[in-house]
Amino acid sequence: MGARGIDRRTAVAALAALGLAPPLSALAGADVSFGGASRLPRGGDYVPPTMLSTVLDNYRRMTCPVTINDGGPYGFVADTGANHSVIAAELALQLGLVMAEDQPLNGVAGMEMTPTVKVQLRLAGRPERDVVLSVLPGEAIGGQGILGLDQLDGARLTLDFARNQLFLDAGPTLPGEGPQFDMAAKRRDGQLFLVDAEVGGIRVTAFLDSGAQSTIGNMALYALAYLRYPSVPWRVAPIVSVTGQTIDAQYADLPSLRIGDVTLPTWPVAFADLHTFRMWNMIERPAILIGVDVLSRFQSVCLDFRRDEVRFRLPDRA
Numbered sequence: 001m002g003a004r005g006i007d008r009r010t011a012v013a014a015l016a017a018l019g020l021a022p023p024l025s026a027l028a029g030a031d032v033s034f035g036g037a038s039r040l041p042r043g044g045d046y047v048p049p050t051m052l053s054t055v056l057d058n059y060r061r062m063t064c065p066v067t068i069n070d071g072g073p074y075g076f077v078a079d080t081g082a083n084h085s086v087i088a089a090e091l092a093l094q095l096g097l098v099m100a101e102d103q104p105l106n107g108v109a110g111m112e113m114t115p116t117v118k119v120q121l122r123l124a125g126r127p128e129r130d131v132v133l134s135v136l137p138g139e140a141i142g143g144q145g146i147l148g149l150d151q152l153d154g155a156r157l158t159l160d161f162a163r164n165q166l167f168l169d170a171g172p173t174l175p176g177e178g179p180q181f182d183m184a185a186k187r188r189d190g191q192l193f194l195v196d197a198e199v200g201g202i203r204v205t206a207f208l209d210s211g212a213q214s215t216i217g218n219m220a221l222y223a224l225a226y227l228r229y230p231s232v233p234w235r236v237a238p239i240v241s242v243t244g245q246t247i248d249a250q251y252a253d254l255p256s257l258r259i260g261d262v263t264l265p266t267w268p269v270a271f272a273d274l275h276t277f278r279m280w281n282m283i284e285r286p287a288i289l290i291g292v293d294v295l296s297r298f299q300s301v302c303l304d305f306r307r308d309e310v311r312f313r314l315p316d317r318a
Contacts, residue, residue: 063144068120077145080149083189085134092133100118106276123168161301174311192305200228209291212290215288220282221271237270298313
């Protein structure tokens with residue numbers, strides 16, 4: 001994969017916008033467990049939306065202002081599943097950035113060679129830094145750019161789903177009024193993951209991927225789930241990464257998804273042999289990527305890369 005592969009943490013883990021839409025009935029069922037079926041007006045109790053498209057539309061507006069070469073600010077999506085940051089090709093053209101040599105970028109199905117640009121980048125009041133960004137079409141990444149772990153390392157990222165806002169390095173208090181619980185996290189290649197999680201009663205290593213549309217398990221988890229729930233209907237759907245790669249996935253509505261002390265009933269989970277799991281050496285042990293379909297069930301979620309901790313704020317009615 002070249003010297004700039006995993007050693008430089010340029011791998012994109014299930015790079016954003018994974019194109020797998022779980023059945024609406026399953027999402028609606030999960031919403032009922034939190035006390036409602038639609039979003040209330042701003043200022044009221046937060047009730048997760050029942051349509052995944054609504055979640056994605058809201059999330060894509062939750063961007064972090066970024067200054068590039070003293071211009072901007074530009075809205076970059078914070079993606080905790082991406083190891084390397086990306087700029088939209090349209091913005092790179094608008095800024096007159098000079099394309100540098102192609103570099104390897106890893107997506108869900110394998111490695112792709114993509115153009116790069118060198119810029120001076122500033123975010124969240126930090127000093128300006130020289131950064132190499134990969135270049136991808138803006139339509140694919142759903143914004144003007146992606147902030148990956150190379151820029152989020154050491155940061156505190158808060159996703160406020162109730163108000164459709166994103167905060168970087170904000171205060172430690174989570175937005176919202178509902179119950180809060182904290183979980184210690186661990187690291188693998190800069191990625192935060194939880195060990196106290198289960199899918200259908202099966203213990204899993206759960207990686208938090210704020211750039212993934214859907215929750216996706218590896219094939220080790222699929223093998224166990226298929227044996228445990230043979231009567232559950234299984235379907236096939238493609239997963240599409242922003243690099244344009246596709247890979248078929250099996251998915252099913254499993255009885256439950258547990259994160260710490262919180263359990264979501266009957267949750268749709270996809271299963272695929274993602275290149276991501278291979279990079280993390282998570283082939284033999286059950287593992288899962290937690291996407292925004294799950295994260296948005298909470299009022300707010302804080303991924304604290306300073307303390308290796310994740311904080312969740314439950315809806316008021318939970």
